[in-house]
Amino acid sequence: MVTSVSNRVLSGLAWHRLGEYLHETQVLGSIQSTLYWDQNTAMPSQAATWRAEQLSLLARNLHARQSSEKFEELIAEAKIEFQRIRESGELDPREIDDRAKNLELLEQDLNRQKRLDPDLISQLATAKAKGYCLWQQAKATSQFNLFAPALRNLIALRQEQAKQLSEPRSCWETLAQPFEPDISIVRLRELFGPLRECLPLLIDKVRGWQRPKRSCWDLESSSQKTLCEKLLQDWGRDNEITCVATSPHPFSITLGPKDFRLTTRVVHGQPLSCFLATAHEWGHSLYEQGLPIQSHQWFAWPLGQATSMALHESQSLFWENRVARSRSFSERFWPLFAKEGAPLNSGLDLWHCMNPLVPGCNRVEADELSYGLHILIRTDLEIAMLEEGLDVESLPEEWNSRYESLLGVTPRNDREGCLQDVHWSEGQFGYFPSYLLGHLISAQLAEAMKSSLNEFGGQEADPIEACIRDGRESKLLAWLRDEVHLVGRKMNAENLVEHVTGSPLSSSAFLNYLNKKLEMLNSTS
């Protein structure tokens, strides 16, 4: 008891008060997340109106807390106290760094919240709800015109929001910050340039291969569930802190410091969809589980949070693509699939099923080869709409012509085309690039992981594949925990990658990986 009191005095009362305030904000935020979880996994359809009222009440309370004068005062007091403590030498250097970073991020977030006109916030909330609703109707009937006015309105409001935030960035860049701190359009074009060039060529190459057509097959829901359970068990699931349910769209969400949830779904006719979605969402969840949130206190501070959506995606994509779609994994798991009734005779069979490499119109169902192009199109188009005056009416046409030229496919209608994704309907601009950045980060981290694993063990050609082959994925996770997860928001995504891999982020690792994989698939088909 004495230790804890003296610790508190040392660490500062203002700091402690700020922590308590953040803690309560976090409790409130996690209630909101719990309602979201329930809405997608259990809630009956007609309960939606009441749920919207619950969520809007919480959102109002949360915004009030996050932009309140009291919060501002607490931050200011903690800063003054921090100056004093820093000079006194009472804290070790690491703790000083952490506090400084926490305060910097809190102030940044507060300033953003404060600059926004509350009227704009409620207008945006209404426009998002309306946009989502109209988008659903428009998608169901494939009539873009139903959605176009709402989209135009959302764009205008978000442009106004960027103006109010008045950051030294372009409109799109400002809106992308919450997802990808410090991202710029110039940097994005630099990173994505090689992909824009190489991916269409690779797709053409694969098209020329004439791989043998595989027969269609499917698996019972219960079999898919069994396989997913086995997967999570092998990948270290702790039932006491995790929960799995089904929902229309798979997602992963954290509801408390020891409460990690994920959902999956069974898609008729796509026997691997549920399995790969589970791998993907578990990757997200592992990142969240590995964040420095082991105490309640950290859970409420910026450094206890994920650093960016691109890094988040890098973690889910690592487990989905680098592990579950790997040759070694198929070798290990194909007997389990066969036992559940899949018509497979070898690991190679399963591996080819896991990697179809056929470009289509749908982003979510795309594989590693064409995924990037889906993102390039969306990123270009949202920048064009927000900054370059592309009129909403021209969106379907622009969309389709870009699909034709980059992927060689044309959507049959707007439902398969520019209405397929939910993001814009909720006014989310700036999110899409995270998915593709995630591919690049995952590949570059995997390179570093390989070197690092070889340092401590033998000299395997690919020590990641070796770990997967032997069912020792826990070694991969341990590396990610130490090098990536525990960083929290201390570094932004690019700094973290450079810190861990020794090189600035680029598309090379991803393109190398893809080339090698295609070669292997070709030589074994």
Place this chain on the structure above:
Amino acid sequence: MVTSVSNRVLSGLAWHRLGEYLHETQVLGSIQSTLYWDQNTAMPSQAATWRAEQLSLLARNLHARQSSEKFEELIAEAKIEFQRIRESGELDPREIDDRAKNLELLEQDLNRQKRLDPDLISQLATAKAKGYCLWQQAKATSQFNLFAPALRNLIALRQEQAKQLSEPRSCWETLAQPFEPDISIVRLRELFGPLRECLPLLIDKVRGWQRPKRSCWDLESSSQKTLCEKLLQDWGRDNEITCVATSPHPFSITLGPKDFRLTTRVVHGQPLSCFLATAHEWGHSLYEQGLPIQSHQWFAWPLGQATSMALHESQSLFWENRVARSRSFSERFWPLFAKEGAPLNSGLDLWHCMNPLVPGCNRVEADELSYGLHILIRTDLEIAMLEEGLDVESLPEEWNSRYESLLGVTPRNDREGCLQDVHWSEGQFGYFPSYLLGHLISAQLAEAMKSSLNEFGGQEADPIEACIRDGRESKLLAWLRDEVHLVGRKMNAENLVEHVTGSPLSSSAFLNYLNKKLEMLNSTS
């Protein structure tokens, strides 16, 4: 639009403001319920600590709202406005009655909240959490001593609470009011007296019968689920406003005006447990679905709520005992049970399985014959502990000797004895009688229902059985909706029963029903 504005002016602005306040309180309360639902159906075990923080934050906010000066002012203003409107003759008599009753109940609740010292409220919250935790440990190891100090503390705090409420009632009566408005010990003893006398005699009688022993059987979980789904479908489940899940203890809960949830569980070796629990919880849910909450506004007002726990139980017991355990129901459902693998050759077989009539130590598993005695023992003991100086240390001994004398069974340990129920561990005193009152109310309402059904149809000996036989339970529900559910909190349970049946509540209908059922069971075994 004009109509709605003029309605609002007519109906009063103060009334409208009060309604908005209540509405927000209800939204907040329903968030609490959603967390409770999630906790029991999905939440991983280690998330409990964080969940407790979420719930306690909401409880603090809720109590603040329900005892605030603002709330008091809103009620006072609405009362003044109501006087004026009442005199102006602008409202029809029914609406005047409703408003008067709503205001009366709101004031009553507010005064209760206000009289309580906030310190006591937080002491109680801590004592409940501690009590529940110690009770779990005590029950797991069957060591009453572990729990005794916590129970003693809870009793002292609840006695203090009754003192602060200073109602013209005894301590136990004061604490029982939230569950059973207007209940008194004298009235309770009057109602329960005949049961105390007759039930042990009936149990003895049945013991003498020597009914043939039935073989043990069980059903697969999936089969039990199929049967439950069929039951709910037959009983009018609307999937768009309901949701079913599993939890350790079955319960029913309302999360919004169109959001009714229930849970059930599969008990190994008890093939009918899940089915009967579903029938029971669905009965609770039907009552909630039938309350006058079709608009959001009513949902937030006292008259939109259940009138008492006894009435609630009467509804669940009606569907469980009067319908699902009826002869006609077994005749209709036994082929479905047989199809799922139950070793049954006739409706009679199933009916006897549904009505084992063997007294045991466990309340939850008790059937209609012995259930009442479980309640009498608990009611007597909690009154003795709160008002008559029965020391907590003597509880196990008192418990066991009463079981021996009333039911002829002796618990093997305290886990099977006085530690079996959760209620006291959370400081809930005054709840138990609701269960037994529910049996009486259900039986008396069923008598009235019979007469009423015969008025409109033929002259069946038992028109309820006839409806069940023909799968027309919707007729039973329609009657309950009109006569019982739509009343909300307009009348207390006893007034409602007298209003509907024409006679004051008594144990006669229940004892008659029981005698007749036993005779039929005896003559067919």
